[in-house]
Amino acid sequence: MGMAKRRINIAVTGLNAIDSPGPGIPVIRALRESSLFDVRIIGLSYEALEPGIYMHHLVDKTYQIPLPAAGVEQLLNRLRYIHEAEQLELIIPNFDAELFNFIRLADVLLKEMGIRTFLPGMEQFEARHKVNLEAYGKEHGLKIPxxxxxxxxxxxxxxxxxxxxxxxxxxxxxxxxxxxxxxxxxxxxxxxxxxxxxxxxxxxFIQGQEVNVTALGDGKGQMIGAVAMRKQYVTDKGKAWSGISIDDEKLLDMARRLFETSLWRGGLELEVIRTEEEEYYLIEINPRFPAWIYLAAGCGQNHPEALVRLALGEDVKPFEGYDVGKLFIRYSYDMIVELDEFMKISTQGEL
Amino acid sequence: MKLKKNIALSDTGFVFDPSTGNSFTVNPIGLEIIGYLKEGRNAEEIKREITARYETDGPGFEKDLADFVNMLQKLKLTDGNGKATD
Amino acid sequence: MKKQAYERPIIQKLNTGLMNKYGTKTEYEPVTHIDGHAVHDLLQAHGSPLFVLSEKTMRQAFRDANRAFKTRYPKVQFAWSYKTNYLSAVCNVYHQEGSWAEVVSGFEYRKALDNKVPGTKIIFNGPAKTGEELELAIRHDSLIHIDHFDELYSLTQLAENMNRRPRVAIRVNMDTGVYPMWDRFGFNYEDGQARDAIHMIVQGDKLELVGLHCHIGTFMLSPSAYGVAAAKLSQLVMEVKKTYGKTLQYIDLGGGFASKNTLKGSYLQGVDACPTIDQYAEPICTAILNAGFTEDELPLLILETGRALIDEAGYLLGTVVSNKRLADGRRATILDFGVNILFTSFWYDHRISPAQPFGQYTEDAVLYGPLCMNIDVVREHITLPPLKKDDRVVVHTVGAYNMTQWMQFITLRPAVVMVGKDQTVSVVRKRETMASIQQEEQVPEHLKHPDL
CATH class of the missing domain: 3.30.1490.20 (ATP-grasp fold, A domain)
Known part of the structure; x- marks a missing residue:
């Protein structure tokens, strides 16, 4: 007989499953498939039209939160209100623009409300910024254009x-x-x-093939998981419409080295160019899971689930291997929504 | 002045205009006024209702009502070109 | 039956992609009191608009800064930046806390003397000191920070004529990795100008080189740039020692620390983006301590911090003059203060709070000042509860630059009061009258009558 799954309340942002999608819905799908956790998902949205708000099979309840530009204090006040109703245990933010605020709040959330996060420190977060990337690469032994x-x-x-x-x-x-x-x-x-x-x-400009890695670090130098992917089809906004998991040991090594020297905590995505001469240039670090994170779960590495375990302080063993040659193909889907639901989220800020 | 007939109102202050698909939010006083307008009440009647129950005087409210109705017209929530004092 | 509170009716179109109402709450929480005094009473007593300064906040900010630096570095001296706010009452708060004076004109220099600051504790900066002003500073044995070669020559000449040996530093500009790089003031570090100037001073032997100064920018949000500046200046101090056997007494890192205001166009709120004073102190002190000085060679660290010490201590109280509706349907609220006295609204999206309680509903508005000039915009976009004529508002974080850069334009300037550490309210600058302006005017005889 299997163990009973642990119940847990998790708040997730990035419910904008649109043509340039946020990672929220893929993260939630991965969490729903967890064999360890029975999750109640609290969606956190910025706009009344984020599709995830209306995906009731995935998101149990959604609350509007202030835009990042409104500042830390307002976000904290709103989270206090939401926590009172939902007893949040963990928040997984998924937007670059909101991470600054959540990283600043991480300690307060934990001490005041017992809400966990699993995010990089402010220094790590700032250091990987585009403007600083060359210095960052130097520090961690990575080739940067x-x-x-x-x-x-x-x-x-x-x-x-x-x-x-x-x-x-x-x-x-x-x-x-x-x-x-x-x-x-x-x-x-x-x-x-x-x-x-x-x-x-x-x-x-580096001539070559763009390859991507989504990976998770435990914050102590260990890479818990990593899946490499090559985009197969790209939208006119440059977003992957389809991609395939690939086996590229050098690329995974690069990610592993980065975690070892940077002690990065949480998920990240590396955008890398592989040249004809098999050289790897890091062109960007995204400080969170990418929108294609569900591919990792589909290939046998459920990173969101592992992140929950890490956030809870569990000892998590690194994943070993993943299925190579699996594709993700994105599709769009029109939901039919009653005006009443749109009205509720618009005027009351929750649904 | 007349409010468009098919305007949908909710008690949470959500206003929906089915002919344009636009949505709006109003505060409780605004909601009350739109309710009266829907019932076809005129400015004088609305003023009496509001000043009887709220801390505002007649002239002060008239100014606010005129401004509010002006907004309703700008937002294309009214029929024809009537004035607030019709 | 008691009547319900009234609020103006408002309707807003739902726009996706704009700030939702859950995002704006704290901005419109009412602020009814400043340091225990009701906004209403202050305006009643001193007229509207009115600047209010909190002595308690000023002293607290100074003590925090002093602690942040002194716990990290043994020799620290603050110098109050007069141009930030040179009301005498303000200057003397900081002087009482131990600050020297940092001035950038003859006017400010004389103000410091009037405030009884000893000449040896006045730092004289700026690109346009006159011969007469330099002479005054030499006589009082002040620290003169040289900005360019012409000034260096004039000073050398004056020293000879007066048979004195002025104490000087040079201002150095440098690349610290921040944008924009201020290269209009002082001598450049990278291209060798700074070293040339030092060489001329030491070889000329008419001026006593006692320190080095730099001021890398204004409203600097990145503390690490100060670390770079401190390291480069320290390097230069060591070079001077090695080349000329001369030990310089101090490094002056100038000012430029940010306050909690939100810069226009900034994505983050100023409150969140602004580094703490400890975050500034850390890279600066670490850089000097790691530069390789022996313990007794460690230079005095001078800081000319202005904005970060006073901005939050200042409030501007004002009154709603009127509400109107713009042609495009936007709400416009006219206030009795504008860019004439709130000069910083050109740079900041100032936080503005109503001074009376309100319900939860808000509307988008533009806030205009009272001037009959199109540029008079206090906030281009703000979400506030419905304000009505005669309502009061409080503008936050206005202590820096407004009471010096304000203009006597179209109307007179308001009073400034200070709430003292014992809670008493003192007028520190009187409301201007017709006489304060008219007394400077002179009218030629034939223009004394309008002949209308």
């Missing part, structure tokens, strides 16, 4: 001393464009600078 932060037009002309064209030009927070000439860098600088603020980052 050469990059430079631009704050002025005047700096563009001299780029050719250190870089050869084409170049990647990246916004401080999002967006990446390719530029083949200094004139194009100027145009990208204007576009990205006005949208995301300065600096704008130029990065050496």
């Amino acid at each position: 050469k990059s430079k932060s631009l704050t002025r037009h005047a700096e563009i002309a001299s780029l050719s001393h250190d870089f050869s064209y084409p170049l990647m030009v990246k916004g401080k927070f999002y967006d990446a464009l390719i530029a083949h000439t200094p004139e194009q860098v100027k145009a990208c600088f204007n576009t990205l600078g006005s949208k995301w603020g300065l600096p704008v980052i130029v990065q050496e």
Whole structure:
């Protein structure tokens, strides 16, 4: 006879299962399939139209929370209210933009309400930021494309001393464009600078195949799990529409080394370019599970479940291996929702 | 002035306009006023109702009502081009 | 039967993608009292609008900063940045706490003398000191921070003429990895200008080089940049020792620490983004301690912190003049203060609270000042409970720069009061009158009559 599953109340953000999806729903699906936990899922949403709010088979109850820009204090007040009703035991935030606030609140949530999180420390979180990535790579022995932060037009002309064209030009927070000439860098600088603020980052363009890893660290230097994936089809927003799990020991080693030296706690995604010469360049670290995290569970590594165990302080043994050659293929699906439900979440902030 | 006939109201302050698909929120006083307008009451009657039960004087409320009705018109929740004082 | 509280009727279109109402609560929690005094009473007694300063908050901020640095580094000296707020009452709060004076003009210099700050405890900064002002500073044996070569030459000449040996430092600008890099003040570190200036001073032997100064920027949200600056200045101090056998007495890291205001366009709330004073102190003190000085060579660390010590101690109280509806349906609220006295609303989205209790409903609004000028916008977008004419509001975190950069434009400037540490309210600057402005004017005889 199997053991009874442990009941646990978990709050999850990122319910925006739209064409550029948040990781919330895939995380919840993985948790629902846990053999260890019987989960009650409390959705935390920012907008009344996040599809997850209405997916009652996956999300038991949803509360609106203040946008990250409203600040830590307002978030804390709202979480106090939600905790009173739901006795939260764990929160899994899934958006880059909200992590700053949740990391700041982690101690208070635990001490005041006993709510656990499993997040990187503020220093780790800041250090992996695009602007700091080159230094971060150096520190952890990873190859990073050469990059430079631009704050002025005047700096563009001299780029050719250190870089050869084409170049990647990246916004401080999002967006990446390719530029083949200094004139194009100027145009990208204007576009990205006005949208995301300065600096704008130029990065050496690395020719090769993009591969991705989703991984989980225990915060003590051990990598608990990692699954590598290659995108097979990409939407016009650059999001994976389909991908396949791959076996790439070098890539997994890279992730393992990163956890060993950085002591990263929680989930992350590495975006990596593999060149013809089998060199691996890290181009970005996303400080949370990616939207394709359900593939990891589908391949035998249920990272969200492992994260819950880690958050509860359990001793978790690293996963060994996963199914290679499994695909995920995303699809969209139209739900029919009564006005009454939309009304409730809009006016009362909960559903 | 007349409110569009098919406007849907909930007691939580949610207003839905089926002809445009727009949704709105109102505060309790606003909700009460929309309720009266739906019943076809005129500005004078509404003023009497509100000033009898709330801490506001007639002229003060008239100004707020005119502004509120003006908003309803801007938000295309009214029929025709009537005025608040009709 | 008792009547229910009334609130103006409001209707708002539901827009997805905008701030939901659960996100705005604390901004409109009423703030009815400042340091135990009712906003209503303060305005009644001193008129609206009114600046209020809290002595308690000022002293607490100073003591926190002093503790943060002194527990990490043995020799620390603060110098009150006059331009941040040079009301004499304010300056003397910080002087009583032990701050020297940091001034950037002859006017500020004389203010410091008037406040009875000893000349040797005045730091004279700035790019435009006149010969006369330099002479004054030399006579009082102040610390003169040289900004450019022309000033260096003038000072050398003055020293010779006066037969004195002025105590000087040079201001150094440098790349600390932050944007924008301030290279308009002082001598550049990377291109060798700073070393040239030092060489000229030491070889010229007319001026006594006693320290190095830098000021890397304003409202700096990244404390690590100060670590870089402290390391580079320390390096330069060691070089001077090695090259000329000369021990410099101090490193002045200037100011620029942020306050809890929210910069316009910032995604995070200022309260969350602003580093603590300990977070600034840590990289600065660590950098100097690790630079390789022997214990008795450790330079005095001078800090010219202004904003971080006073911003939160300042409030602006005001009154709603009127409400109106803009053509696009937005609510506009006109207040009796604007950019004329709240200059910082050009940079910050100031937190503004109503001073009376409200229900839970809010509306989006734009807040305008009273000036008949299109630029007079206090907040381009804010979510507040419905305000009505004569309601009071409280603007938070206005202690820095407003009481110095305010303009006598279109209308007169309001009074400033300070709530003392014993809770008494003192006027520290009187409300301006027609006379305060008119007394400076002179009218030629033939223009004395309008002849209308």
